[in-house]
Structures are given as structure tokens and as C-alpha cells.
Amino acid sequence: MAINIEKYKEIIESLETKGVQLVAVSKIKPVCDIQKLYDLGQRDFGENYVQELVDKQLQLPGNVKWHFIGHLQSNKVKYITPFVHLIQGVDSLKLLKEINKQGNKINRIISCLLQIHIAQEETKFGMDENELAEAVKELTENASAYTHVKVEGLMGMASFSNDDEKVREELRYLKILYDKYKDFSSSAVKITTLSMGMSGDYEMAIEEGSNMVRIGSLLFGARLK
Numbered sequence: 395m396a397i398n399i400e401k402y403k404e405i406i407e408s409l410e411t412k413g414v415q416l417v418a419v420s421k422i423k424p425v426c427d428i429q430k431l432y433d434l435g436q437r438d439f440g441e442n443y444v445q446e447l448v449d450k451q452l453q454l455p456g457n458v459k460w461h462f463i464g465h466l467q468s469n470k471v472k473y474i475t476p477f478v479h480l481i482q483g484v485d486s487l488k489l490l491k492e493i494n495k496q497g498n499k500i501n502r503i504i505s506c507l508l509q510i511h512i513a514q515e516e517t518k519f520g521m522d523e524n525e526l527a528e529a530v531k532e533l534t535e536n537a538s539a540y541t542h543v544k545v546e547g548l549m550g551m552a553s554f555s556n557d558d559e560k561v562r563e564e565l566r567y568l569k570i571l572y573d574k575y576k577d578f579s580s581s582a583v584k585i586t587t588l589s590m591g592m593s594g595d596y597e598m599a600i601e602e603g604s605n606m607v608r609i610g611s612l613l614f615g616a617r618l619k
Contacts (some may be wrong), residue, residue: 397427402434402613409607414600417461419592419610421446425453427614432458438479440608444470451477463549463608465519468492475504482549482589482608485509485519487529490543497542504542507549507589510571512564514553523571530575533582540582547587547606548572552595561595562602569603 402418409416419440420428428439432455441447442464451460459479466474466483474481475496484490484506497504508529511520521529526548533540548571552564568590575585591599591607599607 397430397614398612399430399434402431402436405609405612406435409600412600413605415606417463417589417606417608418613419463419608420450420614421464421610423610423614425450428454428458431613440482440610444473447478448473461608472496472499475502476500478504480505480507480546482507483509483519484545485511485521486525487532490529490533490540490545494540494543502542503544505544505546507547507587508545510548510550510568512550512552512568514560514564520550526571526575530578530583534580537581537583543582545583545585547585547589548575549589551592552590552599554594558598562598565590565595565599565602565604572603 406416415438417438417440418431418436421442437457438459438461440461440463447460447462460477461480461482462474462478463482466481466489468489471492481493481504490506493504493506508526509520510526511522533545548568550568552561555561572588578585587606588604589606589608590604593609593612596607596609
């Protein structure tokens with residue numbers, strides 16, 4: 395299925411009026427489709443798999459802003475730190491330390507979001523509320539040890555459910571956590587981004603306070619895997 399240009403234009407127009415940023419989720423989609431959206435002005439693209447991201451980065455313009463939105467293994471961090479724009483799926487302090495370590499090696503500050511587990515699905519990754527508090531405390535009290543990461547916000551994925559109230563509750567919970575740390579600022583932390591909402595729930599997520607949405611299938615069509 396070709397990209398849905400009309401839907402893209404419709405979404406962009408809607409998001410711009412609300413001050414919400416679009417990350418076009420291009421995982422498992424060909425470079426030619428990404429190029430088409432790029433030619434329409436889209437710059438932020440999200441990928442879930444390290445090798446796929448590395449391959450695509452080499453084939454597309456250098457000013458693409460790549461977001462890594464999947465589960466990132468510590469041993470693969472080094473492959474994306476030279477160019478990634480934002481690592482959204484930081485689900486542990488251990489991973490954040492590895493990102494900082496790899497950023498230090500190439501003298502680059504890596505922007506990150508802390509992923510919070512909000513869904514009632516065990517398959518989802520992310521920190522709980524206590525782990526979030528511990529991470530922010532660590533980044534604040536030991537900021538001098540984290541000179542090559544910048545935590546810019548929170549990210550979460552609601553349950554894949556037809557129960558709108560359940561989904562809204564989960565989104566609302568993440569917004570509460572975001573508000574708790576919003577504009578919290580130290581040399582390693584400045585919480586200003588709330589990344590929540592995908593193709594099926596992005597409108598609801600915006601209603602609940604999201605300022606960044608990750609949309610794939612509405613733009614690129616359904617994925618086969």
C-alpha cells in the first residue's frame with residue numbers, strides 16, 4: 395500500500411494547530427516510502443529495530459531526525475548514538491548509563507525520553523512510577539556523571555484495547571507523571587516532551603495532553619509483521 399498523502403496532510407494540518415509534533419513511524423517500510431514523506435516536508439521518523447535504522451539512515455538525507463522508539467538493548471546502543479535524534483524507549487537507568495557512556499566516546503549529547511509502563515499488558519516495557527522517581531533523583535544528584543545524555547521528557551504506550559475509557563485512564567496517568575516533573579530542570583534533565591499516542595489513539599492522547607505522537611499505519615498502511 396502506498397503512503398496516504400491526503401491523510402498525512404490532514405494530520406499535519408491538525409497537529410500544527412495544536413502545537414503537537416508528528417513522528418512518522420516507518421518501521422518495516424521501504425526507503426522509497428520514507429523519501430516520499432520527506433519530500434512532503436516530514437523530517438521526524440521513528441524506527442523500532444537497530445539494524446533497520448542504521449541501514450535506512452545511510453540511504454536517506456542527512457537532515458532526517460531519527461527517533462528510536464523500540465526496545466533498545468544495551469549492546470546495540472553504540473550503533474545509533476552517532477546520528478540518532480531522540481531515543482524514546484529508555485526503560486531503565488542501566489540503559490541510560492550505557493547511552494551516556496557511548497555518547498561520551500564520541501563526544502555527543504544524546505537526547506532521550508524515559509519510557510513509562512502505563513499499559514495493563516505485560517509485554518510492554520517501561521519504568522514504573524518509583525523507578526522514574528529514582529532515575530530523576532539520580533540524574534539530579536549525580537548530574538556530573540551524565541554529561542552526554544539529556545532527558546527531555548516521557549514516553550508511553552497505552553493498551554491495545556477497544557475500551558476507550560481504559561486507554562484514556564492510562565494516558566491520563568502518564569500526563570499526571572509528566573506534570574509532576576514538567577519543566578524540572580538540571581544539567582541532565584529538562585522534561586518538556588510528552589510522547590504518547592499512536593495511529594489508534596493519537597486524538598485521545600492529544601486531548602489528554604500529548605505534545606508528540608507516533609503515527610505509522612495511518613500514513614504508511616498496515617504492516618505485514
